[in-house]
Amino acid sequence: MYGRVGVVGRQATQKRGYAIGSSPVTYSRVGDQVAVAPLAQRTSAGARLDNGVRVAALDGRGAASSVALVINAGTRHEASLQVAHVLKATLVRARPSDTFVRTVREFELRGNTLHTALSRENLLIGSSFLRDDLVDVVPALVSNVFNPSFHAYELLDALPLIAAETQSSLADPITAVEDALHQTAFRRGLGRTLFANDASLHKVTRADLKAFAEARFTADNIVLVGTGVSPDELVAQGNKAFAGLALSTGSGSSAYASGPTTYFGxxxxxxxxxxxxxxxxxxxxxxxxxxxxxxxxxxxxxxxxxxxxxxxxxxxxxxxxxxxxxxxxxxxxxxxxxxxxxxxxxxxxxxxxxxxxxxxxxxxxxxxxxxxxxxxxxxxxxxxxxxxxxxxxxxxxxxxxxxxxxxxxxxxxxxxxxxxxxxxxxxxxxxxxxxxxxxxxxxxxxxxxxxxxxxxxxx
The missing domain is CATH 3.30.830.10 (Metalloenzyme, LuxS/M16 peptidase-like)
Incomplete structure (x- = not known):
């Protein structure tokens, strides 16, 4: 899960013995080798930006970095309509100061990735890049999440793609079984499917997405996280990107809050x-x-x-x-x-x-x-x-x-x-x-x- 950042101690030598048939394989090590690598540079527990958004960074001191803005706005928090899947599909769109095409093209020209993801608990927008692009990636992620413009054609264009994603995903046996397992185990909350169906897509509106976002996109529900980035630099860029954005605190509206999970089987x-x-x-x-x-x-x-x-x-x-x-x-x-x-x-x-x-x-x-x-x-x-x-x-x-x-x-x-x-x-x-x-x-x-x-x- 975590990348190694170095090993200290005397150089180890190893001897291996092999045999055929039923003889056991023997293994011995001569020399010292530490059990784990030294701790990488990281943010302290409870670290937050000036506006209350939590921030976490782990720097392995490599050349490549990964940063994501993660929001506690997964499918378990939906009230009735399946809005989380729609919100994930429309999270990157035209901004007041830029177009969708230019946003994607700039990421491509830099060799960076740009992706969104949805789980039963969290909504994510993230990017992988070389660490000197941090100054460009963080504001781009923040501006897409808190983008006030949302044109009607952007929702209409996304709906057929969402329907196709649902159909293709549930056609995969692994995904279909996993989805059914959660519904069987939890029924509601964590049991809610990740994929919006046709009935929900015909009913969802931009107002529904706005209401869900306003309820869940609060400072206490958001974390800016990075790996392969300097903790101090991520905090500085996060404060700069969020400057001028007023975020409410708390866990969000009770209409979109999921209660304690009940396991059924x-x-x-x-x-x-x-x-x-x-x-x-x-x-x-x-x-x-x-x-x-x-x-x-x-x-x-x-x-x-x-x-x-x-x-x-x-x-x-x-x-x-x-x-x-x-x-x-x-x-x-x-x-x-x-x-x-x-x-x-x-x-x-x-x-x-x-x-x-x-x-x-x-x-x-x-x-x-x-x-x-x-x-x-x-x-x-x-x-x-x-x-x-x-x-x-x-x-x-x-x-x-x-x-x-x-x-x-x-x-x-x-x-x-x-x-x-x-x-x-x-x-x-x-x-x-x-x-x-x-x-x-x-x-x-x-x-x-x-x-x-x-x-x-x-x-």
Missing amino acids: GETRLSAPGTSSARFVIGFKGVGLADGKAHATQLVLRALLEGAPRAKWGSASGLLGRATADNAVLASAFSTTYSDAGLFGLNLVGPADHIASVAKKAISALQSAASSVSDADLRRAHKAAIVDAEFGSTSDELTADIAKQVLVTGSFLTAAELASAISSVTAADLVSAAQALLSSKASVVAYGDLNKLPYADEL
């Missing part, structure tokens, strides 16, 4: 008989980001269970890999975390005829983790979780993850801090976490030939 079956590979997801009630210890525990539990091979020609890893190695179905674990809730579960992909037997073995693997965890498995899970956390995301994903942490907790963890939290997870923590998962009602989504896929109560 249940079963959804999506028929797709022509697909070559069926999908079967078993989700359980996870933890929220505010519970840092429980979040780190679930990261280690996911690594403990993970069934996908970690080397190109290697065998399946983790408890799931051992339980399902003889099948044509790929079994993996996932952990998704939001501010006050989460989803943890098992994901199966393969021939529909094999799903039922593999699902039972996968559940047995989780049950074994709820009974005991060996020292060897714990050590492997620690290392795998740290590697996945640091290198499992791009710079843009890291930027969005830092913003999510800041909006929930007011601060964020560096790579060293996250590694320390992961390393502190004990076998007893994993057993307790697995037991808590199994005590919740499962959220099951089946996708494929439903005549061959099992029902939840058959497992």
Whole structure:
């Protein structure tokens, strides 16, 4: 997740021994090597701009940078109409001082990116660039978000594109299953779909978008976040870009505020008989980001269970890999975390005829983790979780993850801090976490030939 900024200590030498057949692979290290890299330069906890907007920066001292303006205005905050998807699609538009075409063209000529993204909790506009373009990127992002002009033709032009995006996204099995899983698990709030349907698109107006933006675009709901940028420079450019913009405080209008998340569970079956590979997801009630210890525990539990091979020609890893190695179905674990809730579960992909037997073995693997965890498995899970956390995301994903942490907790963890939290997870923590998962009602989504896929109560 986090990029390395250097390693100190004596030069290490390594010796590896290899054997064939059933002989174990041996590994020994001679010399010193620090567990984590030194802390990179970062903003202090609770840092804010002059207008109250939170700011977070992590400088790895590289040449490339990523900056985003992230707003707590995701789909869980919608009142009725699906306005968040429309707002995401129209966030970059003509400004009073410039045109849409010129904005995009200037980013292109500099070699920078410009993108918007929507999650169930946050709306984002961001850019990746070489660090000397910070002075141009920050004001461009701010001016697009707080753009007072919104012509009727811009909304009308966007509606067909939004409808096409919804259709193409939900045609992807991965997206369709993920969307159905959230609706099954949470129903409302986090269960709201990310994609606006035709009925909503025929009703939404510019006034609806303005009302939603006025309610959610408050100082307490916004964070300016950057990676690969100087914290002091980001604060200075942020204050300059926001100068003259009056922002209200508070969390926003109660009409667009989502209450505490309730987990329900249940079963959804999506028929797709022509697909070559069926999908079967078993989700359980996870933890929220505010519970840092429980979040780190679930990261280690996911690594403990993970069934996908970690080397190109290697065998399946983790408890799931051992339980399902003889099948044509790929079994993996996932952990998704939001501010006050989460989803943890098992994901199966393969021939529909094999799903039922593999699902039972996968559940047995989780049950074994709820009974005991060996020292060897714990050590492997620690290392795998740290590697996945640091290198499992791009710079843009890291930027969005830092913003999510800041909006929930007011601060964020560096790579060293996250590694320390992961390393502190004990076998007893994993057993307790697995037991808590199994005590919740499962959220099951089946996708494929439903005549061959099992029902939840058959497992």
